[in-house]
Amino acid sequence: MSMTGSAGATAQRGVRELGAEDKVGWDEVTQGVALNSFNGETKGAAFLSQEERDYNDFNSYTATVASWRIIKPVYNRDICIDCQNCWVWCPDTSIISKDKQMLGIDYDHCKGCGVCVEVCPTNPKSLLMFGETLDNDDALASWPEKKKKAKK
Amino acid sequence: MAEKFELNEVEVWDGNYASSQALRQAQIDVVAAYPITPSTPIVEGYGAYKANGYVDGEFVMVESEHAAMSGCVGAAAAGGRVATATSSQGFALMVEVLYQASGMRLPIVLTVVNRALASPLNVRGDHSDMYLGRDAGWINLDAFNSQEAYDLPLMAFRIGEHLDVRLPVMVHQDGFTTSHKAQNVRPLQDEVAYKFVGKYVPVDDMLDFTRPVTHGAQTEEDWHYEHKAKQHKALMDSRTIIDSVFAEFKELTGREYKRVESYMMEDAEVAMVVLGSSVETAVLTAKQMREESGLKVGVIAPRCIRPFPYDLMRETLDREGLKAVVCMDKSAPGGAMGMLFNEVSAAAYTTKSRPIITNYIYGLGGRDFAIDEVKRIMNEQKAHADAGHITTHIQQFSGVRGPKLGFFDTRRG
Numbered sequence: 001m002s003m004t005g006s007a008g009a010t011a012q013r014g015v016r017e018l019g020a021e022d023k024v025g026w027d028e029v030t031q032g033v034a035l036n037s038f039n040g041e042t043k044g045a046a047f048l049s050q051e052e053r054d055y056n057d058f059n060s061y062t063a064t065v066a067s068w069r070i071i072k073p074v075y076n077r078d079i080c081i082d083c084q085n086c087w088v089w090c091p092d093t094s095i096i097s098k099d100k101q102m103l104g105i106d107y108d109h110c111k112g113c114g115v116c117v118e119v120c121p122t123n124p125k126s127l128l129m130f131g132e133t134l135d136n137d138d139a140l141a142s143w144p145e146k147k148k149k150a151k152k
Numbered sequence: 153m154a155e156k157f158e159l160n161e162v163e164v165w166d167g168n169y170a171s172s173q174a175l176r177q178a179q180i181d182v183v184a185a186y187p188i189t190p191s192t193p194i195v196e197g198y199g200a201y202k203a204n205g206y207v208d209g210e211f212v213m214v215e216s217e218h219a220a221m222s223g224c225v226g227a228a229a230a231g232g233r234v235a236t237a238t239s240s241q242g243f244a245l246m247v248e249v250l251y252q253a254s255g256m257r258l259p260i261v262l263t264v265v266n267r268a269l270a271s272p273l274n275v276r277g278d279h280s281d282m283y284l285g286r287d288a289g290w291i292n293l294d295a296f297n298s299q300e301a302y303d304l305p306l307m308a309f310r311i312g313e314h315l316d317v318r319l320p321v322m323v324h325q326d327g328f329t330t331s332h333k334a335q336n337v338r339p340l341q342d343e344v345a346y347k348f349v350g351k352y353v354p355v356d357d358m359l360d361f362t363r364p365v366t367h368g369a370q371t372e373e374d375w376h377y378e379h380k381a382k383q384h385k386a387l388m389d390s391r392t393i394i395d396s397v398f399a400e401f402k403e404l405t406g407r408e409y410k411r412v413e414s415y416m417m418e419d420a421e422v423a424m425v426v427l428g429s430s431v432e433t434a435v436l437t438a439k440q441m442r443e444e445s446g447l448k449v450g451v452i453a454p455r456c457i458r459p460f461p462y463d464l465m466r467e468t469l470d471r472e473g474l475k476a477v478v479c480m481d482k483s484a485p486g487g488a489m490g491m492l493f494n495e496v497s498a499a500a501y502t503t504k505s506r507p508i509i510t511n512y513i514y515g516l517g518g519r520d521f522a523i524d525e526v527k528r529i530m531n532e533q534k535a536h537a538d539a540g541h542i543t544t545h546i547q548q549f550s551g552v553r554g555p556k557l558g559f560f561d562t563r564r565g
Contacts, residue, residue, distance in 0.1 A: 019374060026381035031318060032257030033371060033379050034356035037364040045364065059368075 010051045014064030014108025021057060035059075049098070060109070069112035071129045074139040075104050080126035086116035102126075123147055154179065155205045156342050159227035165337040167295065170302035171237065171263045171323070172197030176206055178261075178309050181232030181352070184212040184223030186234035186242060189275045191265035194237035209233075217242035221249035221262075228258035229367040231357025233309065239327060241269035243281040247288065253320045254289030255383060256367055257355075259312030260320040263305055266428065267327040268517045276518020277327030279427060282457070283483040283491055285322065289383055292457040293387075293388055295325040296431040298335040303407060306340075309349045309395045314461070317390045318355060319383075324457075328518065329429040342404070348404055387459050394456060408531040411456040412464040416442070420450025421473055422533035423507075425496050426480040427453060430514075430521050434480075435524035448473070449530050454492070465499035469507060475537030476508040476537060478529055482515040489547055508536045514550035525550055 012062050019142045030036075035058040039047065045053055082102050087095040094110035097101040105116075117127045130139040157176065165173065172194045175183070184478040185195035195257060202211040202284025209232075214220045220236050238246055253260050269280040286292060291311060292339060295301040301323070308321040325331055340348065356365045371379060391411065398409040415435045419421060424434050431453040438449035452468055454461060469477065477500070481490025488494070493511035512529060515521045529550065535543050 009387075023374060024378070026378040026385070029375065029378045029382055031382070032255065032356070033369045034368070035366040036258075036356075041362040042364070043362060056325055136379065 007152070010107045012055050013050070013106070014066065015062050016065065017065065018060070018063040018065050021063070022078050030058075064108040066108055067113060070132050071111060071114070072107065072132050073105055073110065073114065073116050073127045074130050074136050075102070076128075076140060076143055077102075079122050079124060079143075081122055083121060085119040085121060086127060089115050089119045091115065109149045153349060154208045157201070157206050159339050161338060163337050163339055164334050165298050165302070165339075166193075166332050166334045167298045167301035167325045168193035168265065168332065169197055170298045170337050170339075171305055171325070172201070172344070173339060174302050174305035174513050175235050175237075175261075175263070175339070176201045177342055178233065178235070178306065178349045179208060179346055180225070180235050180548055181209045181225035182212060182234050183209065183218045183236055183281040183544045184214050184227065184234075185236045186214055186217045186220045186238070188217070188239045188242035190267055190277070190331045191237045191239040191242075191263065194265070199262075207318040217245040218249060221246040221253065221260075224250060224262075225253050225256065225258060225261045228253070228260050229256060229358050231359045233313070233352040235260070235262065235305075235309075237263040237265065239265045240269055240275075240281050241355035244269060244284060246287060247470060250285055250288040250290060252368065254387075255379070256387070257383070258320060259309070259317040259318055259530055261305055261308045261312060262320065262321050263301075263440070264324045265331045267325055267329050272517075275327070277329055277331075277428075278516050278518060279324075279482040280484060280516075282322075282324050282427075283481075286458055286491065289319070289387060290458065291317075291319055291387065291394070293321065293323050294427050294453075294455060294457055295323060295330065296427075296453065297330060297431060298333065299337050299356070299407070300338060300409075301325045301330060302337050303401065303405070303409070306349055307397050307401055307409070311390065311394050311482055312399075313350075313352060314390075314397075315353070315355070316394045317386060317393050319390060326429040327480045332428075338405075344404070350402070367403055386428055391456075391461065391463070392458055398552070409455055409463040411454070412462065413453040413455050414468050415449075415451040415453075417450040417468055417471070417474075419448050419473060420471070421448040422476045422478075422530055422537060423450040423452055423474060424478050424480060424526065424530065424533075425452045425454070425481065425492050427457070427492070430480065430482070433521060433523065434526055437523045437530070440523065441527060441530060447530065447534055450474075452477075452496075454495075460499075462499045465496060466503055469496070470503040470505055472505055474505055474507045476510070476533040478510050478512055478533050480512050480522075482513075484516055485513060485547070493547070508533075508542055510536065510542055510544065511547040512550045513547065517530075519551050521551065 087097045094106040201207045224234045268274040268278045304323045312321040434451045479492040547558040548558040
C-alpha cells in the first residue's frame, strides 16, 4: 500500500486495508473489545521507534486508510526548515520526523486534510496538496517559485 | 492499611448502612459517587469510613451520576475494584454509561436503592429504575431486607469479578422500606468478609504498561454483533458462577441464596411472584392464609432478575397442583404487560401444568402494599383456579383510587 516517497514505511505498516482483517466469530473476539497495541509483553515502548515495535494486528499502525484520500500532501525537502509545525498539527500522526528532522509523510494513515500545508511557514511552502494520482516526482517538478513581497 | 471496624455479632442496620459496610469491607480501589435520595447514606457512610481511616481506596466526588459511572468505568478499565450507588433520576442519568460498563466487561458493583421515576417527581420506592436498567447487560440481584443488602454486595464482587464472568453487577433494594428500615443484621468480621471477596485480579488493565491496551473501541456492522453475542453469552453463563458463589456463601454464613427464592411452593395451588420488600409481606400473608382458610398459597421471588432464571422459574412453576400465578410489577408498564408477567409467562409456557398467569401493577411511587390486599389478590387467584380460566382482566392495578382499571380479556381454559 505504501507509495513512492512514503517515509519510515516498515514491513508492518499499513499491510492491509482497514476492515479487511480476518473476521472471526463471537467466540474469538476479544473480551470487552479490549485491543492490545503490541504482541506479547513490551517494555519501554515509548522509547522505541515505530519500526522497532511489535504491533498487534488490531493496532491501526498495521492497517491502511490510504483509500480514503483524494488529495495528498507532497513534501519538498529542499525548502523545509524542520520547524516541526506540521508534526505538531497533524491530527493523524502521519508526519514522520526523527530527531527534529522532517522525513516525510506516512501515506498509509494520512487522510489528506491539508492541515500540514496550512501551518507550513516557508516561502514557498514545503508541503503542498496535489491530486492523489499524480506522481510525487512530477509534483516536485511543478513546485512554485518563492513569492516576492508586494512593493508598497 | 485500613483500620479494622469493630462489629458486633448482631448489628441493627438499615439497608443503606448494611450496603455501605459491605462496600467498605470489599476494600474498593475507587468509589466515584453522586448522592441521591434514598441511596445517599450508602456513599455518605462510605465517605465517613474513608475520612476515618477505614478505607484505603479513593473516594471521588463528581458532578453528576453520568460522571459517577464514567469515573467508575475509567477506574475499572485502569484496573481497580470499583463500586458506587444511586437511585431513580440518578440511575436514569447513568444509563448511557451502564451499557458502556457491561460492553467493556468491567465488573463494577452498583448498589441501586429503588425509587420511582419522575414525572410526577417522587422520592418513594418503586421498581421503575430497576426496570429501566434491566437490559443494560448487567447482572441484577435483588435484596429483600437489610441482611441481604449486606450479603449480596459481598457476593456481587465475587460474581462480577470471576474471570469467566467479568460483568458489572447491580444489587437492588427497596427505597425506604428496606434502605431506611433498621433490622438485625449479622455481619462478617472485616478479615472474614475480605477473605471471601478476595483480592482483585485485573484483566486488560490500562495501568499495565507492559501490555498497552485500548478500551472503548468503535465497531460497526462488521464487529459489533459478535461482541454483543459474546457479552450475552457471558451473562447467560454467569448463572453457574452465581450458583457457586451463593453455595460458598452459605458454607461461610449458613445463609442460603437461590436465583429463584420460593416459599411454600411444594404444595401451592395459587402463588404470587414478587420482588423486593413486598416478598416478606407476601410470605407473611401466605402463612396467615394457610392457617385461616387452608388455601395453599405460595410465594416466588426472583433473586436474580438478569440473567433471568428461566430454568429455575420453570422448575418452580412446573407442579401439577399449581393452578394460578399472579405476577406483581412495581413499575409503570408503559404500554405493555409488566416485566415479571412477561418473563414468568415465558418460563411457564413449556411447563406441563401451564398455570393461569395474570398481572398486577402495584405500589407505584411508594403506595403501600399490605396484607389485606395480598389476601384479596390471592383469593382472586383461587377464583381463577376454580373457574378454570381468568375471571378478571389479565392486567389490573392494585391499590389505585378511582374506577377499577384493567386491560385485556381472555377466556383461555
